[in-house]
Amino acid sequence: MGNWLSQSDQTPEPGDLIEVLLGGYQHWAVYVGDGYVVHLTSPPDDEVSGAASSSLMSIPTEKAMVRKQKLQEVVGHHKWRINNILDKKYKPRPPQIIVEEALGQVGKMMEYSVISKNCEHFATQLRYGKAESWQV
Incomplete structure (x- = not known):
């Protein structure tokens, strides 16, 4: 587990899980290379943008x-x-x-539940083939 960073002091490798500290909870993504991540985020019709759109915890959505x-x-x-x-x-x-x-999941709509199908479940499923979340 790496240290919390505000700048790019670490270089992730493809397949690494990225944890983002957003106040009292974390957002998770999977690093896919070339500076990109794949993650669960708000649907395109939600009017949330920027870093806030990365987190679904603050958005009531299914x-x-x-x-x-x-x-x-x-x-x-x-x-x-x-x-x-x-x-x-x-x-x-x-x-x-x-x-x-x-990359095969990009653009797909998924079911979302803070308790059982959140961004951490999504990321751990990709890395390990097991969907788990330590936040809930």
Whole structure:
């Protein structure tokens, strides 16, 4: 688990999980290379933009969209870190598989639930093949 960063002091590798500190909760994304992440975010018809749109915790919704965005756009001014949270519990899938599956989800609408289908579940499912969240 890396340190909380406000600048790009760490270089993520494809397949790494990125944890963004947003007040009292975290937002999660999967790094896919070349400065981009794939993550669950608000549907396009929601009127939320910028870093706030990265988090669904503050938006009452049952749907989310998978988006590919620049890491810096997603983290904005918030602190972030590389956090492959379950590497001691599960063997990570090969990076190329993680990235392929993440990119294959881009543009799709997904069911969303803070408790059972949140951004951390999405990210851990891609990395480990197991959807888990330590936030809830």
